Amino acid sequence: MSKPGLILVGAGGHAHACIDVIEQQGRYQIAGLIGMPDEVDSLHIGYSVIATDADLHELAGQYRHAFISVGQIRSPDVRIRLYFRLLELGFQLPTVISPAAYVSRHATIGVGSIVMHGAVVNAGAEVGDNCIINSRALVEHDAIVEANCHISTGAILNGNTRVGAGSYVGSGSVIREGIALGEGCMVGMGLSVRHSQASGTRFVG
Structure with a gap:
Protein backbone atom coordinates (compact mmCIF):
# COMPACT_ATOMS: atom_id res chain seq x y z
CA MET A 1 0.00 0.00 0.00
CA SER A 2 1.53 3.32 -1.07
CA LYS A 3 2.09 6.08 1.43
CA PRO A 4 0.16 9.35 1.07
CA GLY A 5 2.08 12.15 -0.61
CA LEU A 6 3.23 15.09 1.49
CA ILE A 7 4.52 18.47 0.33
CA LEU A 8 6.85 20.50 2.52
CA VAL A 9 6.35 24.25 2.54
CA GLY A 10 9.79 25.77 3.04
CA ALA A 11 13.15 24.81 1.57
CA GLY A 12 15.72 26.07 4.07
CA GLY A 13 17.86 24.33 6.66
CA HIS A 14 14.93 23.48 8.91
CA ALA A 15 13.38 21.59 6.01
CA HIS A 16 16.36 19.25 5.98
CA ALA A 17 15.77 18.34 9.62
CA CYS A 18 12.06 17.89 8.96
CA ILE A 19 12.79 15.59 6.01
CA ASP A 20 14.89 13.31 8.18
CA VAL A 21 12.18 13.04 10.86
CA ILE A 22 9.45 12.41 8.27
CA GLU A 23 11.54 9.71 6.61
CA GLN A 24 12.16 8.04 9.96
CA GLN A 25 8.49 8.24 10.95
CA GLY A 26 7.70 6.46 7.69
CA ARG A 27 4.05 7.48 7.28
CA TYR A 28 4.33 9.78 4.26
CA GLN A 29 6.11 9.95 0.94
CA ILE A 30 7.64 13.40 0.46
CA ALA A 31 6.45 14.64 -2.94
CA GLY A 32 8.61 17.76 -3.00
CA LEU A 33 9.27 21.12 -1.42
CA ILE A 34 7.76 24.56 -1.88
CA GLY A 35 10.35 27.33 -2.11
CA MET A 36 11.19 30.70 -3.59
CA PRO A 37 11.06 31.19 -7.38
CA ASP A 38 14.85 31.02 -7.69
CA GLU A 39 14.87 27.71 -5.77
CA VAL A 40 12.57 25.78 -8.13
CA ASP A 41 14.21 22.57 -9.39
CA SER A 42 16.96 22.74 -6.78
CA LEU A 43 17.62 19.60 -4.74
CA HIS A 44 17.49 19.33 -0.96
CA ILE A 45 18.93 16.04 0.33
CA GLY A 46 17.31 14.19 -2.53
CA TYR A 47 14.02 16.10 -2.86
CA SER A 48 13.24 18.77 -5.45
CA VAL A 49 11.68 22.17 -4.98
CA ILE A 50 8.64 21.62 -7.19
CA ALA A 51 6.73 24.89 -6.82
CA THR A 52 6.30 28.23 -5.01
CA ASP A 53 3.64 29.59 -2.66
CA ALA A 54 1.78 30.88 -5.71
CA ASP A 55 1.17 27.28 -6.79
CA LEU A 56 -0.36 26.06 -3.53
CA HIS A 57 -3.93 26.42 -4.79
CA GLU A 58 -3.20 24.12 -7.74
CA LEU A 59 -1.27 21.67 -5.57
CA ALA A 60 -4.24 21.39 -3.22
CA GLY A 61 -5.98 19.50 -6.02
CA GLN A 62 -3.14 16.97 -6.20
CA TYR A 63 -2.12 16.43 -2.59
CA ARG A 64 -4.11 16.14 0.61
CA HIS A 65 -1.23 16.62 3.04
CA ALA A 66 1.17 19.50 3.59
CA PHE A 67 3.65 20.35 6.32
CA ILE A 68 5.30 23.67 7.19
CA SER A 69 9.07 23.24 7.06
CA VAL A 70 9.97 26.91 7.57
CA GLY A 71 11.96 27.55 10.75
CA GLN A 72 11.18 30.12 13.45
CA ILE A 73 13.47 32.28 15.57
CA ARG A 74 12.70 35.99 15.63
CA SER A 75 9.03 35.82 14.64
CA PRO A 76 6.34 33.17 14.12
CA ASP A 77 4.52 35.31 11.54
CA VAL A 78 5.56 33.37 8.43
CA ARG A 79 4.62 30.02 9.96
CA ILE A 80 1.29 31.39 11.18
CA ARG A 81 0.46 32.82 7.75
CA LEU A 82 1.31 29.54 6.04
CA TYR A 83 -0.64 27.53 8.61
CA PHE A 84 -3.88 29.37 7.95
CA ARG A 85 -3.27 29.47 4.20
CA LEU A 86 -2.85 25.69 4.05
CA LEU A 87 -5.98 25.10 6.13
CA GLU A 88 -7.92 27.52 3.93
CA LEU A 89 -6.88 25.52 0.87
CA GLY A 90 -8.08 22.29 2.46
CA PHE A 91 -4.75 20.63 3.21
CA GLN A 92 -4.46 18.25 6.13
CA LEU A 93 -1.50 19.05 8.38
CA PRO A 94 -0.07 15.95 10.05
Whole structure:
Protein backbone atom coordinates (compact mmCIF):
# COMPACT_ATOMS: atom_id res chain seq x y z
CA MET A 1 0.00 0.00 0.00
CA SER A 2 1.53 3.32 -1.07
CA LYS A 3 2.09 6.08 1.43
CA PRO A 4 0.16 9.35 1.07
CA GLY A 5 2.08 12.15 -0.61
CA LEU A 6 3.23 15.09 1.49
CA ILE A 7 4.52 18.47 0.33
CA LEU A 8 6.85 20.50 2.52
CA VAL A 9 6.35 24.25 2.54
CA GLY A 10 9.79 25.77 3.04
CA ALA A 11 13.15 24.81 1.57
CA GLY A 12 15.72 26.07 4.07
CA GLY A 13 17.86 24.33 6.66
CA HIS A 14 14.93 23.48 8.91
CA ALA A 15 13.38 21.59 6.01
CA HIS A 16 16.36 19.25 5.98
CA ALA A 17 15.77 18.34 9.62
CA CYS A 18 12.06 17.89 8.96
CA ILE A 19 12.79 15.59 6.01
CA ASP A 20 14.89 13.31 8.18
CA VAL A 21 12.18 13.04 10.86
CA ILE A 22 9.45 12.41 8.27
CA GLU A 23 11.54 9.71 6.61
CA GLN A 24 12.16 8.04 9.96
CA GLN A 25 8.49 8.24 10.95
CA GLY A 26 7.70 6.46 7.69
CA ARG A 27 4.05 7.48 7.28
CA TYR A 28 4.33 9.78 4.26
CA GLN A 29 6.11 9.95 0.94
CA ILE A 30 7.64 13.40 0.46
CA ALA A 31 6.45 14.64 -2.94
CA GLY A 32 8.61 17.76 -3.00
CA LEU A 33 9.27 21.12 -1.42
CA ILE A 34 7.76 24.56 -1.88
CA GLY A 35 10.35 27.33 -2.11
CA MET A 36 11.19 30.70 -3.59
CA PRO A 37 11.06 31.19 -7.38
CA ASP A 38 14.85 31.02 -7.69
CA GLU A 39 14.87 27.71 -5.77
CA VAL A 40 12.57 25.78 -8.13
CA ASP A 41 14.21 22.57 -9.39
CA SER A 42 16.96 22.74 -6.78
CA LEU A 43 17.62 19.60 -4.74
CA HIS A 44 17.49 19.33 -0.96
CA ILE A 45 18.93 16.04 0.33
CA GLY A 46 17.31 14.19 -2.53
CA TYR A 47 14.02 16.10 -2.86
CA SER A 48 13.24 18.77 -5.45
CA VAL A 49 11.68 22.17 -4.98
CA ILE A 50 8.64 21.62 -7.19
CA ALA A 51 6.73 24.89 -6.82
CA THR A 52 6.30 28.23 -5.01
CA ASP A 53 3.64 29.59 -2.66
CA ALA A 54 1.78 30.88 -5.71
CA ASP A 55 1.17 27.28 -6.79
CA LEU A 56 -0.36 26.06 -3.53
CA HIS A 57 -3.93 26.42 -4.79
CA GLU A 58 -3.20 24.12 -7.74
CA LEU A 59 -1.27 21.67 -5.57
CA ALA A 60 -4.24 21.39 -3.22
CA GLY A 61 -5.98 19.50 -6.02
CA GLN A 62 -3.14 16.97 -6.20
CA TYR A 63 -2.12 16.43 -2.59
CA ARG A 64 -4.11 16.14 0.61
CA HIS A 65 -1.23 16.62 3.04
CA ALA A 66 1.17 19.50 3.59
CA PHE A 67 3.65 20.35 6.32
CA ILE A 68 5.30 23.67 7.19
CA SER A 69 9.07 23.24 7.06
CA VAL A 70 9.97 26.91 7.57
CA GLY A 71 11.96 27.55 10.75
CA GLN A 72 11.18 30.12 13.45
CA ILE A 73 13.47 32.28 15.57
CA ARG A 74 12.70 35.99 15.63
CA SER A 75 9.03 35.82 14.64
CA PRO A 76 6.34 33.17 14.12
CA ASP A 77 4.52 35.31 11.54
CA VAL A 78 5.56 33.37 8.43
CA ARG A 79 4.62 30.02 9.96
CA ILE A 80 1.29 31.39 11.18
CA ARG A 81 0.46 32.82 7.75
CA LEU A 82 1.31 29.54 6.04
CA TYR A 83 -0.64 27.53 8.61
CA PHE A 84 -3.88 29.37 7.95
CA ARG A 85 -3.27 29.47 4.20
CA LEU A 86 -2.85 25.69 4.05
CA LEU A 87 -5.98 25.10 6.13
CA GLU A 88 -7.92 27.52 3.93
CA LEU A 89 -6.88 25.52 0.87
CA GLY A 90 -8.08 22.29 2.46
CA PHE A 91 -4.75 20.63 3.21
CA GLN A 92 -4.46 18.25 6.13
CA LEU A 93 -1.50 19.05 8.38
CA PRO A 94 -0.07 15.95 10.05
CA THR A 95 1.51 15.71 13.45
CA VAL A 96 5.08 14.50 12.95
CA ILE A 97 6.87 12.68 15.77
CA SER A 98 10.32 11.18 15.43
CA PRO A 99 10.56 7.53 16.46
CA ALA A 100 13.71 8.64 18.32
CA ALA A 101 11.63 11.02 20.50
CA TYR A 102 9.61 10.09 23.57
CA VAL A 103 6.05 11.41 23.76
CA SER A 104 4.01 10.16 26.68
CA ARG A 105 0.64 8.62 25.85
CA HIS A 106 -0.68 11.07 28.44
CA ALA A 107 0.60 14.09 26.46
CA THR A 108 -1.04 15.82 23.49
CA ILE A 109 0.60 17.22 20.35
CA GLY A 110 -1.33 19.56 18.02
CA VAL A 111 -1.73 19.35 14.26
CA GLY A 112 1.11 20.62 12.12
CA SER A 113 3.58 20.25 14.98
CA ILE A 114 6.84 18.32 14.90
CA VAL A 115 8.70 16.58 17.73
CA MET A 116 12.26 15.99 16.59
CA HIS A 117 14.95 13.43 17.36
CA GLY A 118 15.74 12.93 21.03
CA ALA A 119 13.04 15.26 22.35
CA VAL A 120 10.93 14.29 25.38
CA VAL A 121 7.33 15.35 25.97
CA ASN A 122 6.29 14.00 29.33
CA ALA A 123 2.99 13.02 30.95
CA GLY A 124 0.30 15.67 31.09
CA ALA A 125 2.15 18.04 28.76
CA GLU A 126 0.24 19.84 26.01
CA VAL A 127 1.81 21.10 22.78
CA GLY A 128 -0.41 23.25 20.56
CA ASP A 129 -0.76 23.40 16.79
CA ASN A 130 2.06 24.41 14.42
CA CYS A 131 4.86 24.05 16.98
CA ILE A 132 8.47 22.91 16.72
CA ILE A 133 9.82 20.81 19.60
CA ASN A 134 13.37 20.61 18.38
CA SER A 135 16.07 17.98 18.86
CA ARG A 136 16.69 16.95 22.48
CA ALA A 137 14.27 19.52 23.91
CA LEU A 138 12.47 18.55 27.13
CA VAL A 139 8.84 19.46 27.80
CA GLU A 140 8.28 18.21 31.32
CA HIS A 141 5.13 16.99 33.01
CA ASP A 142 2.05 19.22 32.78
CA ALA A 143 3.85 21.93 30.84
CA ILE A 144 1.80 23.78 28.24
CA VAL A 145 3.24 25.03 24.96
CA GLU A 146 0.65 27.09 23.14
CA ALA A 147 0.28 27.29 19.35
CA ASN A 148 3.01 28.53 16.98
CA CYS A 149 5.94 28.13 19.38
CA HIS A 150 9.48 26.91 18.79
CA ILE A 151 11.22 25.15 21.67
CA SER A 152 14.74 24.96 20.32
CA THR A 153 17.47 22.35 20.60
CA GLY A 154 18.23 21.17 24.12
CA ALA A 155 15.85 23.65 25.79
CA ILE A 156 14.22 22.55 29.05
CA LEU A 157 10.69 23.45 30.11
CA ASN A 158 10.30 22.22 33.65
CA GLY A 159 7.04 20.95 35.12
CA ASN A 160 3.89 23.10 35.08
CA THR A 161 5.42 25.81 32.92
CA ARG A 162 3.38 27.63 30.29
CA VAL A 163 4.79 29.10 27.08
CA GLY A 164 2.45 31.58 25.41
CA ALA A 165 1.47 31.41 21.76
CA GLY A 166 4.08 32.46 19.22
CA SER A 167 7.02 32.30 21.63
CA TYR A 168 10.57 31.09 21.07
CA VAL A 169 12.83 29.42 23.64
CA GLY A 170 16.46 29.28 22.51
CA SER A 171 18.89 26.38 22.52
CA GLY A 172 19.92 25.17 25.95
CA SER A 173 17.73 27.59 27.88
CA VAL A 174 15.96 26.44 31.03
CA ILE A 175 12.52 27.61 32.15
CA ARG A 176 11.97 27.21 35.90
CA GLU A 177 9.09 25.03 37.04
CA GLY A 178 5.70 26.65 37.45
CA ILE A 179 6.37 29.94 35.67
CA ALA A 180 4.73 31.37 32.56
CA LEU A 181 5.96 33.14 29.46
CA GLY A 182 3.36 35.39 27.85
CA GLU A 183 2.55 35.40 24.17
CA GLY A 184 5.21 36.36 21.65
CA CYS A 185 8.15 36.06 24.03
CA MET A 186 11.70 35.42 22.88
CA VAL A 187 14.22 33.69 25.16
CA GLY A 188 17.79 33.67 23.86
CA MET A 189 20.28 30.82 23.90
CA GLY A 190 21.63 29.28 27.10
CA LEU A 191 19.63 31.31 29.61
CA SER A 192 17.86 30.51 32.87
CA VAL A 193 14.39 32.03 33.21
CA ARG A 194 13.43 32.07 36.88
CA HIS A 195 10.42 34.41 36.87
CA SER A 196 7.31 34.74 34.74
CA GLN A 197 7.58 37.09 31.77
CA ALA A 198 4.94 39.38 30.26
CA SER A 199 3.81 38.99 26.66
CA GLY A 200 6.29 40.34 24.13
CA THR A 201 9.29 40.10 26.47
CA ARG A 202 12.72 39.63 24.87
CA PHE A 203 14.79 37.79 27.49
CA VAL A 204 18.22 37.69 25.91
CA GLY A 205 20.62 37.94 28.84
